Amino acid sequence: MKIVKGWFLASALTLVAGEAPAADPGCIVVQNVAEMEQLTSDAAGKQSVKLVPATKVVPGDTVIYTVKFRNRCDKPADNVSVDNPVPEHMVYVADSAIGPNTDVSFSVDGGYHFGKPETLRKKDADGTERAARANEYTSIRWVMRHALAAGAEGYARFRAVLE
Amino acid sequence: MTRLQLALASCLVLLVARPAFAAGTPAGTIIPNTAQVTYTVGGSQVTTPSNTNTITVDERLDVVVTLQSPPLPVQGGDTRRGLLLRVTNIGNGDEVFSLAMTSAIAGDDFDPIPSIPAIYFDTDASGDLSAADTPYVAGSNDPLLVADAFVTVIVANDIPTGLVNGAIGRTRLTATSKTGAGPPGAIFAGLGKTGVNAVVGVSGGVANAVGVYVVSDVSLSNVKSATVQDPFGGSEPVPGARITYQIVVAATGTGTAANAVLDDPIPANTTFVAGSLRLNAVALSDAADADAGEFIAGASPAIRVRLGSLAAAAGNQTIVFQVTIN
Numbered sequence: 001m002k003i004v005k006g007w008f009l010a011s012a013l014t015l016v017a018g019e020a021p022a023a024d025p026g027c028i029v030v031q032n033v034a035e036m037e038q039l040t041s042d043a044a045g046k047q048s049v050k051l052v053p054a055t056k057v058v059p060g061d062t063v064i065y066t067v068k069f070r071n072r073c074d075k076p077a078d079n080v081s082v083d084n085p086v087p088e089h090m091v092y093v094a095d096s097a098i099g100p101n102t103d104v105s106f107s108v109d110g111g112y113h114f115g116k117p118e119t120l121r122k123k124d125a126d127g128t129e130r131a132a133r134a135n136e137y138t139s140i141r142w143v144m145r146h147a148l149a150a151g152a153e154g155y156a157r158f159r160a161v162l163e
Numbered sequence: 164m165t166r167l168q169l170a171l172a173s174c175l176v177l178l179v180a181r182p183a184f185a186a187g188t189p190a191g192t193i194i195p196n197t198a199q200v201t202y203t204v205g206g207s208q209v210t211t212p213s214n215t216n217t218i219t220v221d222e223r224l225d226v227v228v229t230l231q232s233p234p235l236p237v238q239g240g241d242t243r244r245g246l247l248l249r250v251t252n253i254g255n256g257d258e259v260f261s262l263a264m265t266s267a268i269a270g271d272d273f274d275p276i277p278s279i280p281a282i283y284f285d286t287d288a289s290g291d292l293s294a295a296d297t298p299y300v301a302g303s304n305d306p307l308l309v310a311d312a313f314v315t316v317i318v319a320n321d322i323p324t325g326l327v328n329g330a331i332g333r334t335r336l337t338a339t340s341k342t343g344a345g346p347p348g349a350i351f352a353g354l355g356k357t358g359v360n361a362v363v364g365v366s367g368g369v370a371n372a373v374g375v376y377v378v379s380d381v382s383l384s385n386v387k388s389a390t391v392q393d394p395f396g397g398s399e400p401v402p403g404a405r406i407t408y409q410i411v412v413a414a415t416g417t418g419t420a421a422n423a424v425l426d427d428p429i430p431a432n433t434t435f436v437a438g439s440l441r442l443n444a445v446a447l448s449d450a451a452d453a454d455a456g457e458f459i460a461g462a463s464p465a466i467r468v469r470l471g472s473l474a475a476a477a478g479n480q481t482i483v484f485q486v487t488i489n
Contacts, residue, residue, distance in 0.1 A: 032198045032213035058223035058362045059187025059255050067198040067213055077202040084198035089188040089220070148202070156198075162220065163188050 027073035028080070028148070035064045061162050062093065067142075070153035080144040082156040085111060086137055089163050094134035096159035102142040108132045111139035186311040190222035190256030190356040222256035222355030224340040225364030228372040231290075231315070234331075236379035239324040243278045245292030245317040246374035247285065250338040252308035254364060256356035259307045259341040262299055264318045264334060268373065272330035275320030275376055282336070285315040292317050305341060322376060328416055330378040337371040344368030380416040383423060383473065387411075404488045406433065412480040414473045423470040425482060428463060432489050435464060439485035442468055456482075 035051040042048070054063045067084055071077050082099070086092045097104045105114040108122055120132035142156040188194075198213040231247040252258050264282050266275040280298035284306070287295040296317060297304070306314045318336050342361045343351045345368065355361035393404040400406070410427060414420055429435050440447045440456050447456030447468070456468040466484050473480070 026209045026211050027204050028200050028202055028209070028211055030198065030200045030211050030213040032196065032216050034196060034216045034218055054218055056219055056221045056360055058221045058364070060223075060364075063218065065196060065198075065216075067200070069200050073204060075204060077204050079208075080200065080202040082198060082200050085196070087194045087196045087218075089192060089194055162194075162218075 027071055027075075027077050029070050029072055031068045032084070033066050033068070035066065036061060037064070057162050059162050062159050063090065063162065064157060064159050066155055066157040068153065068155045069148075071148045071150055074150045076147040076149050078147045080148045080154075082142040083111060083139060084156065084158070085139045086158075086160055090160035091135045091163055092137045092140070093159040093161060097140050097142070097157070099142040099156035100154055101145050102154070102156060103145060105141045105143070106132075106137040107139040107141070108136050109138065114139070114141045186253060187223070187255045188220050189310060190220055190254075191359050192220040194218040194220065219359055220255065221360045221362050222258075222342075223254045223362055223364040224258060224342055224344070224351075224368040225252070225254040225366045226258075226260060226338050226340060226368065226370045227251050227253050227366060228336055228338050228370045230372040230374050232374060234375040234377045237322045237376045238380055239322055239326045239378060241322040243292060243319045244275075244322060244376065245283070245319045246334065246376075247290055248316050248318065248336045248372055248374065249313050250306065250308070250316055250336075250370075251313035252310060253366070254340075255310050256359075256361075257307060257309050259305050260338045261301055261305050261341055262316065263301070263337045263339070265337075266320055266332070266334040268333040268335060271333045273323055273326055273332040273378075275322060275332040275334050277334075278319035278321055281319055283317045283319065285317050288315070292319055318374065320376065322378070326378045328378055328380050332376040332378075333373050334376070335371050335373045337369065340368035342368070381420050381474070382415055383412060383420055384415065385410050385412045385425065387427075400488055402488050405436065405485055406488065407483065407485050410482045412470060412473070412482070414475045414477065416475065419472050419474040421472050423473040425468045425470060426465050427482075427484075428465045429486055433486035434489060435466070436485040436487060439483070440466055440468075441481075441483040443481050444483075 034054040036054040037049045038052045039047055039049055057063060065084060067082050105116055106120060107114045108120050121129050122132040122136055123129050140158055195215050195217050197215040199210055201210045229249045231249055235244060235246055237244050250260060262282050264277060266277050282299035283292060283296040284299060286297045287293055308314060316336060318334055320334055342354050345363050347363050347365050347367060349363040351361040387408060387410045390407045391398045391400050391404050393399040393401050412425055435458055437449055442455055447454050449458040451457040459465045459467055468482050470480055
């Protein structure tokens with residue numbers, strides 16, 4: 001949990017910098033970050049991976065999108081759900097959507113319908129219907145199983161590859 | 164292994180197993196992303212959008228060179244023998260490439276001698292070196308290729324003399340990104356298309372392909388002999404005498420003569436004996452049909468035998484036919 005609090009310190013700084021000037025942020029404060037894994041080697045040649053902001057990418061790079069949210073009110077928020085579209089030119093990485101205490105569903109029609117992977121269908125060019133593939137998902141929805149308590153926080157994350 | 168180490172190991176795999184995309188999203192593309200959170204507090208529903216984060220696509224420097232020609236049969240002393248190659252920009256932005264050829268490659272039997280000039284563009288798209296093809300001049304007409312585009316290049320070499328049949332000589336064409344080459348992931352800040360960074364891709368921004376010359380000499384020899392049988396049991400070439408011609412064809416050298424055909428005219432003042440044509444003692448019909456031989460009638464009568472692809476290993480091919488003296 002210590003690490004999670006560290007994230008929110010960063011998010012508060014970003015808000016001060018004026019990146020997300022919502023008129024009335026309401027009870028839940030939202031921050032969306034795009035990051036990449038960076039492989040580094042220290043002097044001894046030991047390698048480690050850290051997340052760095054993904055401002056610049058090249059085709060084939062994997063980007064990790066994380067939506068962080070926090071209930072800043074003194075009462076719980078119910079029915080919390082997070083929607084995040086898979087951006088144009090990006091392809092969702094199968095099984096990469098995660099979020100503590102959430103049920104994840106997907107859309108293949110731009111966020112109109114959401115469903116579990118096994119319920120999603122796509123039509124081929126010749127009109128035959130088949131199960132949708134993970135690389136065809138257009139949006140992802142995370143629904144929290146419980147209320148988000150006052151002061152509590154959570155996140156919803158997925159990976160996508162730049163085409 | 165701790166959980167952290169496991170996580171690191173899986174991340175490493177992800178980085179190494181980066182798929183090779185052809186071209187991909189164009190350099191300079193801007194990719195925005197905005198999420199939203201919906202919830203209810205005190206019975207009322209609220210939707211809050213996130214900040215929009217924006218990613219700019221950098222230029223990836225990647226190139227591939229592919230050989231288009233099969234090993235080229237050559238003979239000692241040949242000049243300006245061309246091999247066809249293709250240079251393709253598999254990065255995601257416009258890029259200029261420099262070209263270089265070397266024929267001093269270890270491990271082959273001889274070094275082809277670069278012609279002057281040695282690199283041409285296949286300007287007329289003929290697939291071989293011809294007068295219309297533009298010579299490449301480094302720094303002057305370096306090819307500019309948009310993402311996924313290719314240019315067809317011919318490298319030309321002269322073949323030294325005194326080589327044995329079957330000897331192999333190699334030549335290499337190298338294409339290098341003019342923005343820069345280096346280890347994959349190296350960054351040339353601001354040097355990409357529209358001022359984005361240029362990042363070296365898996366090719367390292369440089370690629371090559373090697374073409375092959377094979378010394379492949381083949382020659383066909385034929386030896387013709389005649390025997391005469393006169394109507395009186397002798398061998399005088401008198402009217403009515405029958406002449407049996409025998410032609411022995413053989414290939415020498417390491418190569419293969421493709422579609423070898425023997426045509427032999429019927430001598431003046433003689434008449435072909437119907438049904439007398441033989442190849443290796445097997446009768447061939449006079450008609451132009453599925454078998455290997457035929458008699459061609461007309462003003463210039465001749466016999467024709469199709470020997471197919473002929474190499475030294477096939478040995479002697481013996482053709483026999485008869486004529487009578489008019």
